Amino acid sequence: MLFDQLAYRKTIGFVQAASLALVAAGGALLATPAHAAGDLLVAPTRVVLDGRRGTEVILNNIGDEETTYRISLELRRMMPDGSLEDVAVEDANETEKASLSLIRYAPRRVTLPPDQPQSIRIGLNQVEGLKDGEYRVHMLFRAIPKAPTLVTDPAANNEIKIQLTPLYGITIPVIIRRGDLKATAAIANPRIVDAPGGKALEFDAVRQGNRSVYGDVRVRKDGKGEPLFEAKGIAIYPEIGQRKVSLPLKPEDIAELRGAVTVGYYETLENGGGLIGEVRTVLP
CATH class of the missing domain: 2.60.40 (Immunoglobulin-like)
Incomplete structure (x- = not known):
């Protein structure tokens, strides 16, 4: 089942469920519930902007350790089966390329202690000659992996092994509407x-x-x-x-x-x- 309000991107690891009542401030037309992936909670899970004002997305680290997250923008295209396919910039059409130029946001990297919220501000750039229509990017929040931990295994004659930390990323759609759209x-x-x-x-x-x-x-x-x-x-x-x-x-x-x-x-x-x-x- 596809839930647009949250297009999870799983890298490796586990899911930790959580809930938090957060509402995005500013000009978002929707305030959907928060959703968690791994140790990251994001709210809202879908943002719609009408071109007049920006908004905020709230991140919260619900894990036990301080974690650094990188925020980036991606292009995704819906397929007839409802799945979302990644689109490389070189393969993007005119509307998709314009979508990337419309969005500005800050900060692009945050370090959050446990239970520490952080707002990501989203604004709109003025693009000359922009046609009326709907434009969309997907904002990706992903933990930056820490250095792998070296451990010894007594059962394997103290052989040194690398212990990897499981990580998740989460994406939300950011939609910009311009003109009288129906x-x-x-x-x-x-x-x-x-x-x-x-x-x-x-x-x-x-x-x-x-x-x-x-x-x-x-x-x-x-x-x-x-x-x-x-x-x-x-x-x-x-x-x-x-x-x-x-x-x-x-x-x-x-x-x-x-x-x-x-x-x-x-x-x-x-x-x-x-x-x-x-x-x-x-x-x-």
Whole structure:
């Protein structure tokens, strides 16, 4: 399942779960919850700027050791299956190259003691002749590895080995919108399919317009107020008009979803929670 609000990049290591209520200040149009990868917590997980003001992203080191993080910008392109593919600068199109020139941010490197928050300020550059449209970069926060530790193994005749420290990186999309941009989306062909590790609810999400669409998916049965199933943070970026969405199901979800249901795609609560599109179907 793709969660746009957080496109995790795993290098090596483990995940440590955590939670923290943080809200980005400034001109961000969205204030999504914080998410952790490794020992780093980032909030918000998605930033949308309208070209008038900048904003902040808050980092917090939730580990036990002081860690230095490097902040950089990347280009990523959404594929029809919903995955995000890295794009080298030399392979970038005109819109992607312009996106890199729009963003300025500071600092680009921070050293954080445990439980120490740090704000990263994000601003916009004025680019002459910039066309109306949606521009996007992905901001990467990654720990700088410390020198490897040398240890001896008594079971191997005191042979010296290098002990590597597991590290993670985390990315969030930074979206800039210029001009009067609109988009609509529809859901088609919902089905339950075989997936790695079990079953998944799969459907096609179709977008029209000149900006991305982002929201939550809820599946309901007539007469029941609460959703039977919900998935947050589903995006369709402007570079594609249609993508496949695949949402893993628990065994107990499958039995409840069978029969007549309504699959709805809604704006996030921060954006009003309005209905983007829905479809009624019968899931076998």
